[in-house]
Amino acid sequence: MPRFFVPPGSVQGGFLTLSGENAAHARVLRLKTGDSVAVCDGSGTDYTCTVSDVAPGCVSLVVNASGASQSEPAVRCSVFMAFSKADKFEHVIQKATELGAVKIVAFPSARCVSRPDKVSLGKKLERWQKIAASAAGQCGRGVIPQVLAADSYEQALSWAAQSALVLFPYENEKALSLRAALSGNDAPSVSIVTGPEGGFTPEEVALAQEKGLRICTLGPRILRCETAPLCALTCVLFANGALD
Numbered sequence: 001m002p003r004f005f006v007p008p009g010s011v012q013g014g015f016l017t018l019s020g021e022n023a024a025h026a027r028v029l030r031l032k033t034g035d036s037v038a039v040c041d042g043s044g045t046d047y048t049c050t051v052s053d054v055a056p057g058c059v060s061l062v063v064n065a066s067g068a069s070q071s072e073p074a075v076r077c078s079v080f081m082a083f084s085k086a087d088k089f090e091h092v093i094q095k096a097t098e099l100g101a102v103k104i105v106a107f108p109s110a111r112c113v114s115r116p117d118k119v120s121l122g123k124k125l126e127r128w129q130k131i132a133a134s135a136a137g138q139c140g141r142g143v144i145p146q147v148l149a150a151d152s153y154e155q156a157l158s159w160a161a162q163s164a165l166v167l168f169p170y171e172n173e174k175a176l177s178l179r180a181a182l183s184g185n186d187a188p189s190v191s192i193v194t195g196p197e198g199g200f201t202p203e204e205v206a207l208a209q210e211k212g213l214r215i216c217t218l219g220p221r222i223l224r225c226e227t228a229p230l231c232a233l234t235c236v237l238f239a240n241g242a243l244d
Helices: 020-028 086-099 118-139 153-160 178-182 202-210 228-239
Strands: 003-005 015-019 036-040 045-055 058-068 076-082 103-107 146-149 165-169 189-194 214-216
Touching: 003 020, 003 118, 015 020, 015 045, 020 058, 036 058, 076 086, 076 153, 076 228, 086 103, 086 118, 086 228, 103 118, 103 153, 118 146, 153 189, 153 202, 165 178, 165 202, 165 228, 178 214, 178 228, 189 228, 202 214
Parallel strands: 003 036, 076 103, 076 189, 103 146, 165 189, 165 214
Antiparallel strands: 015 058, 036 045, 045 058
């Protein structure tokens, strides 16, 4: 069944209208009167609808039923990833969205290869949000993850610390495994903070520890910057039963 995202509040009296890019997509799909479609408000509510009219630039729908999306994991996961080359970060946005992350945040750190200026960052954020929206639609999500950029490493740590559990995978950690960090933990929200291509500096790790983040290892192999956040995210979801 075709799936569309609309802004919250789009449903009015059991009816809604697809316009703009949604209407163009409906035209590509050759939707016609009587066809069934799924619509999501991007905030966790799904609607089952029937096409009632198709006009140029506008598709009218009748809402048959609504309910909470069944595809969202109970644990709210946020991924914080240091700025990396564009294709790597875009890969993480797409895959983290498919897995179930609700927020994806880019941030600067000492060893970042990529350091976009404010002008280019604004354009990148617009593109990144579209990638998240597209991935959410393709995989049947009920929520479109927010894609944000922190102004500093310190700000990223502050944002991440708002979660009940904050994981900080670090290749030189030997004592605490990710399995141990997650054992017996049923935190309703989890943030994962990972570094750039060159990894974190000892000073950055020390600051994270001071802020209460749980420094842990993802195993004896050093993972690429685009692999580490997806590995940790999958483990968190698995530990919380979100992949059952």
